[in-house]
Amino acid sequence: MNGHMMKEDASQRPFAGMRVLVQLALRRDRIALPAWVYVLIAIAASTGYSLRGLYPTEQSRAQFAAILNATGSTIAIYGPVESTSLGGVTAWRIAVLAAVLAAVMSILLVVRHTRAEEQTGRQELLGASPVGRRAVPAAALGVALLANSAVALGISVAMPLAGCTFTGALALGLAVGACGCFFAGLAALTAQFAQTSRGANSAACAAVGVFFLIRATADAGGHRWLLWFTPLGWVERVGAYSANRWWVLALPAAGALGLAVVATRLAAVRDLGAGLLGSRFGPERAGRDLSGPYGLAWRLHRGALLGWSIGFLVGGAAIGYIAKDIGGVLSSSSKLVQIIDEIGGHQALVDAYLAASMGIFGLVAGAYAVQATLRARGEESSGRAQLLLAGPVGRVRWAAGHCAAALLGSALVLAAGGLGAGLAHGLRMHDVSGQVPRLVLAALAQWPAVAVVAALAAALFGLLPARTPVAWAALTVFLLLGQLGPVLKLNQAVMDVSPFTHLPRVPGDAWTWPPVGWLVATAGGLLALALDGFRRRDLDLD
Structure with a gap:
C-alpha cells in the first residue's frame, strides 16, 4: 500500500x-x-x-x-x-x-x-x-x-x-x-x-x-x-x-x-x-567478420573510429593550411622574431608550429585511445561481456580485441590528421608528394605516447575496474603539463611524468629512438598486466 x-x-x-x-x-x-x-x-x-x-x-x-x-x-x-x-x-x-x-x-x-x-x-x-x-x-x-x-x-x-x-x-x-x-x-x-x-x-x-x-x-x-x-x-x-x-x-x-x-x-x-528513433535490425546471420572477438571489436569500434578520423582529417587540413602564414602572424612580436632567428628562420618556425600541432593531435588521440579501451568496461558493466565469455570465447582474446582496436585506431586517426595537414600544406607549398609522407610520419611519432595512455587505461580496466576514470584524470594531467608546464617553468622531473614529453618534436628535430623504445616497452608491460589481471579477476557489473 x-x-x-x-x-x-x-x-x-x-x-x-x-x-x-x-x-x-x-x-x-x-x-x-x-x-x-x-x-x-x-x-x-x-x-x-x-x-x-x-x-x-x-x-x-x-x-x-x-x-x-x-x-x-x-x-x-x-x-x-x-x-x-x-x-x-x-x-x-x-x-x-x-x-x-x-x-x-x-x-x-x-x-x-x-x-x-x-x-x-x-x-x-x-x-x-x-x-x-x-x-x-x-x-x-x-x-x-x-x-x-x-x-x-x-x-x-x-x-x-x-x-x-x-x-x-x-x-x-x-x-x-x-x-x-x-x-x-x-x-x-x-x-x-x-x-x-x-x-x-x-x-x-x-x-x-x-x-x-x-x-x-x-x-x-x-x-x-x-x-x-x-x-x-x-x-x-x-x-x-x-x-x-x-x-x-x-x-x-x-x-x-x-x-x-x-x-x-x-x-x-x-x-x-527506447529511443524515439528505432534502431535498425541487422541480418539474421552474422558474416565471417563477426566470427571472433577481434571481428566483433572492429564492428563495435568502427563507427567511432570513422568519426574521429574525419575530425582529425579536417583539423589537420586547417592546421596545414595556416602553416605557410605562421611567420607573418608571429612577426609582430619582437621576442618571437628573435626566437625565430635563433631556431633557423621561417622554415624552422613552420616546422616548430607543425610539431606543436602534432603534439596536440597526440593528446587528442589519447582521448580516443582511452575511450576505445574503456569500451571493454562498458561491455562488462552492461552484462554483454558475460554472455560472450560464457561461450567458447577466452577472456584474454576478448579483452585483447578491444585493446588492439584502441591501439590501431589511434594510429589511424593520427595518420588521418597528418594526411590532412600534409595535403593542405603541400598544396600551398606546391609539394604534396613531399609534405604528405613527412607530416603523416610526424603525426605517427605521437603514437608511442598514445599507446602508453591506452595501456594505462587497459591496466586500470584489468586490475582496478572501479577506478577506470583515473585514466581520464591522467590524460588531463598530461595535457596540463604540456600546455602549462613551460609557462609555469616546472621542473623537468615533473614534466617527465607525461609520456608526451619524451617524444621527438618532428618535423624539425631528429628522431631519438631510445625514449621511443622505452615508451613502447612501457605500453607493452602495462598491456600484459592488464590482460593478466582481467584473466584472474571476477567479472562484475558497474
Whole structure:
C-alpha cells in the first residue's frame, strides 16, 4: 500500500527526487567534472599570461591584429580580432576553443546521466522508486548548469589575474558558459531520440561540428550574418572586450531552456529504454567478420573510429593550411622574431608550429585511445561481456580485441590528421608528394605516447575496474603539463611524468629512438598486466 502511494505520488510530481539525483551525479563525476572545469579556466589564464609577455604594448598587439585580420585561414579558425587590448586578443584566441570544449563537456555529462543510465538498466531501477520521469534529464541538466556556471565564474576571475579587465572577462565567461548550457540542452534532446549513449553523443557532437563550420564560413567568407544561426557565433557576437553585448546572452539561454523543456517532456511520454528513433535490425546471420572477438571489436569500434578520423582529417587540413602564414602572424612580436632567428628562420618556425600541432593531435588521440579501451568496461558493466565469455570465447582474446582496436585506431586517426595537414600544406607549398609522407610520419611519432595512455587505461580496466576514470584524470594531467608546464617553468622531473614529453618534436628535430623504445616497452608491460589481471579477476557489473 505504501509503495503504491509512493509511486502514485512520484507520478504526480514528475521532478520528484531531482535533488538526490543531482547529488549522485556530482559524486560520480567528482574527478572528471572538476578536471574539465579546471582545464577550461587554465586555458584562459595561461593564454592571457602568455600573450601579455609576447605582446606587451598596444602597438605590438595592433600590428598582430592587423596581420591576423588579413589572414583568411586564421579568421576561419578563430574569428577576427575585434579589440587590440590584452583581453581582446586573449578572447580572440580562446573564445571559440573554450566554447567548443564547454560544449563537449556538457554533451558527455548529460548523455552519461540520461541515455547511458537507461542503456545500462540503472534508470529502470530508479523508476521503481519515488523518482519522477522528468527528474532524470532535469538533474543532468542541473549538473551541466552548475559546471558551466563554474567555468563562467572561473574565467571571470582568472583572466583579470593575468592582466585583463574584469568586465570583458565576465562577458567572455558568461558567453562560454551559456554556449555550454545550450549544448547540454541539445544533448538532452538527442538522448531522447537515440537508443544508445554512443548515438546520442555522436549526434550532439556532429551538431557541434556543423555549427563550427557555419561559424568558420561566416567569418572567413565575410557573411557575418550567418553568425546568428550558430551558438558558436553567438559567443563572438557577445563581443567580449569590444562591444560587450550583454543581450546576446539571452539567445543561448533561451535556446537551452527551450531544448530542456522539450527534452524533459519527451522523457516523460516515451517508453523507458527506447529511443524515439528505432534502431535498425541487422541480418539474421552474422558474416565471417563477426566470427571472433577481434571481428566483433572492429564492428563495435568502427563507427567511432570513422568519426574521429574525419575530425582529425579536417583539423589537420586547417592546421596545414595556416602553416605557410605562421611567420607573418608571429612577426609582430619582437621576442618571437628573435626566437625565430635563433631556431633557423621561417622554415624552422613552420616546422616548430607543425610539431606543436602534432603534439596536440597526440593528446587528442589519447582521448580516443582511452575511450576505445574503456569500451571493454562498458561491455562488462552492461552484462554483454558475460554472455560472450560464457561461450567458447577466452577472456584474454576478448579483452585483447578491444585493446588492439584502441591501439590501431589511434594510429589511424593520427595518420588521418597528418594526411590532412600534409595535403593542405603541400598544396600551398606546391609539394604534396613531399609534405604528405613527412607530416603523416610526424603525426605517427605521437603514437608511442598514445599507446602508453591506452595501456594505462587497459591496466586500470584489468586490475582496478572501479577506478577506470583515473585514466581520464591522467590524460588531463598530461595535457596540463604540456600546455602549462613551460609557462609555469616546472621542473623537468615533473614534466617527465607525461609520456608526451619524451617524444621527438618532428618535423624539425631528429628522431631519438631510445625514449621511443622505452615508451613502447612501457605500453607493452602495462598491456600484459592488464590482460593478466582481467584473466584472474571476477567479472562484475558497474
